[in-house]
Structure formats: structure tokens, C-alpha cells
Amino acid sequence: MSESVNIYIAEPRGFCAGVRRAIALVEKALDDFGAPVYVRHEIVHNKHVIEDLKNKGVIFIDDLSEMQDKTRPLIFSAHGVPQSVVDETLKQGIKTIDATCPLVAKVHNQIKRLYKNDMEIIVIGKPNHVEIIGTIGQIPPSAKLHVISKLEDIETLEVSNSQNIGFVTQTTLSVDDTKEIVAVLKQKFGSISEMKKDDICFATTNRQKAVKEMAKEVDLCIVIGSKNSSNSKQLKEVALKNGAKEAILIDDYQELDFTSLKGIKNIGITAGASAPEYLIQDLLYQLQKYYDNINIIPIKVEYEKVDFKL
Numbered sequence: 001m002s003e004s005v006n007i008y009i010a011e012p013r014g015f016c017a018g019v020r021r022a023i024a025l026v027e028k029a030l031d032d033f034g035a036p037v038y039v040r041h042e043i044v045h046n047k048h049v050i051e052d053l054k055n056k057g058v059i060f061i062d063d064l065s066e067m068q069d070k071t072r073p074l075i076f077s078a079h080g081v082p083q084s085v086v087d088e089t090l091k092q093g094i095k096t097i098d099a100t101c102p103l104v105a106k107v108h109n110q111i112k113r114l115y116k117n118d119m120e121i122i123v124i125g126k127p128n129h130v131e132i133i134g135t136i137g138q139i140p141p142s143a144k145l146h147v148i149s150k151l152e153d154i155e156t157l158e159v160s161n162s163q164n165i166g167f168v169t170q171t172t173l174s175v176d177d178t179k180e181i182v183a184v185l186k187q188k189f190g191s192i193s194e195m196k197k198d199d200i201c202f203a204t205t206n207r208q209k210a211v212k213e214m215a216k217e218v219d220l221c222i223v224i225g226s227k228n229s230s231n232s233k234q235l236k237e238v239a240l241k242n243g244a245k246e247a248i249l250i251d252d253y254q255e256l257d258f259t260s261l262k263g264i265k266n267i268g269i270t271a272g273a274s275a276p277e278y279l280i281q282d283l284l285y286q287l288q289k290y291y292d293n294i295n296i297i298p299i300k301v302e303y304e305k306v307d308f309k310l
């Protein structure tokens with residue numbers, strides 16, 4: 001291949017502090033208790049991480065009824081769980097380890113505070129996403145609650161007391177879309193403006209910021225991440241909205257059709273918060289083999305030094 005290419009690499013990218021902590025907790029459980037250990041839901045949304053942990057003796061389940069040996073430890077995923085799941089494990093005497101990201105736990109506390117103050121609650125997020133199910137599950141089903149995921153949902157939104165509303169958001173949404181939704185909510189319900197700002201986490205924000213910078217320069221943006229990873233999907237959308245001519249979300253380089261790179265001179269690369277760095281390095285290695293000459297250009301927007309304690 002006698003072509004040269006500019007490869008823009010977003011920084012930060014890949015694993016965030018919450019994902020690192022969740023995986024470390026599973027690995028520590030394997031060390032401390034031996035295999036198997038159970039994890040409720042995928043610990044983080046990444047195919048490679050899940051396969052690797054399965055090989056080490058982790059059994060992933062979606063429901064407690066799937067636990068064949070209830071004397072083994074059960075780990076809650078980084079996305080958090082409804083209170084009913086915690087109650088059920090206590091009732092059944094199951095030993096649990098909570099890998100809920102501290103930033104998701106913060107949203108849980110916020111929704112509980114709103115409920116305690118007898119407020120009507122608007123949840124901005126994808127209704128069936130596991131994080132939103134866990135967040136809503138922090139408060140009783142009798143709570144006055146509305147889940148919205150897009151601007152149009154506000155048009156039909158009716159609340160019983162517009163003077164007494166609060167909102168929380170999923171941590172991995174599009175920063176720009178959510179800003180827009182919050183602005184329209186504030187227009188419609190003036191008093192909501194007193195509430196705290198959205199809960200989108202620093203890792204989601206930083207990764208989207210880097211992609212926005214990078215998107216202006218590239219013909220193709222490659223996002224490494226799994227299709228069920230909310231923040232990875234958002235990175236692809238952010239790239240398309242901010243100038244990338246094309247964007248793809250792939251689990252690894254093996255999903256990349258190298259013949260489609262013909263004529264492309266500027267490629268951007270990033271990874272969702274649950275995607276391991278080695279997948280990016282593998283992709284770079286393959287691109288180096290494909291092109292005669294590659295010019296690597298880092299697009300660094302933030303230095304992330306956050307780490308969560310186990």
C-alpha cells in the first residue's frame with residue numbers, strides 16, 4: 001500500500017476511573033474468593049472485557065435466580081442496581097460487592113434527595129438502559145417520575161406542580177444534547193433552574209470534548225467500543241455532528257474493512273470509557289502495516305488524573 005495517512009488520536013480515551021475500579025473489584029474478588037464469582041449484568045459494556053473475565057471464572061447473570069451457588073460472592077456492575085435487588089440479596093443472605101461507579105452512586109443520592117423533598121422528578125436518559133433502571137429503582141414506584149430522552153418528549157410532558165420539580169441525568173449522554181434538553185426544561189418550568197447542573201460525568205464530557213476537536217480534521221472517525229456501550233455510541237454521534245465525514249463504532253480492528261480506507265487521508269481514533277487501550281494499540285499496529293507512512297497527531301484536551309478507591 002503506497003499511501004500515507006494522518007492519524008489523529010483523541011486524549012483522553014478508553015478506560016475511565018469508574019470502569020478501572022469496577023474491573024479491579026472483580027479481579028480482587030477472584031483473588032480473594034477464587035472462581036467462580038458472579039456479576040450481575042455486564043460489569044462494563046465491553047465485549048473483550050467480558051470475555052476476558054469469563055475466562056478467569058466470572059459468571060455473568062441478569063437475575064438472582066440464575067445464581068446456581070448462592071454461597072459465592074455477587075458483584076453489582078458499574079451501572080448500579082435498583083434498591084430491590086440489594087434488598088433481595090440481603091434477604092437471601094448473598095455476599096455482595098458493589099462496583100457501582102461513585103458518580104452513578106451520586107446520581108442515586110440525588111434522586112433519593114429529590115424524592116425525600118417530595119419533588120416531581122424528571123429523569124433524562126434512555127428508559128431501558130441498565131443505569132436508568134438502577135437510578136429509578138432507588139425510589140419507590142409511587143414517586144412522581146417522568147423519563148425523557150429527547151427534546152420532543154418535553155412537548156408532551158405534563159407535571160402536576162411545575163414549582164416543585166427536579167431532574168437527574170444518565171452519566172453517559174451527549175453533553176450537547178443534554179444541555180439543550182435542560183435549557184428547554186428551564187424555559188418550560190422556570191423553577192427547575194434552581195436545581196443542580198446535569199450529572200454527565202467528567203469522563204464522558206472529556207472524551208466527547210476530544211472527539212469534537214478531532215472531528216473537524218478527519219474523514220473517518222473510528223470509535224473502539226461495543227455496540228451496547230452508551231458512551232461509545234455517543235462518541236460516534238458527536239464525531240458525525242462535529243465534522244467527521246464518517247464515523248464507525250467497532251469492537252476491534254478485525255471489524256474494520258481495510259478496503260474502505262482507500263483514499264482516506266485523515267483518520268481519527270478514540271475509544272469508549274469501557275474499551276481497553278490494547279484494542280487501540282492493535283488497531284494502530286494494523287494501520288501501520290496497511291499504510292506506508294503514518295503521521296500520528298495526538299488531540300489532547302484534558303489530563304485525567306481521577307482514580308476511585310476500591
Ligand code: SF4
Pocket residue numbers: 016017018019078101102103104171172201202203204231273
Ligand atoms: S463513564 Fe463516568 S459514570 Fe460511567 S463508569 Fe466511567 S466515570 Fe463512572
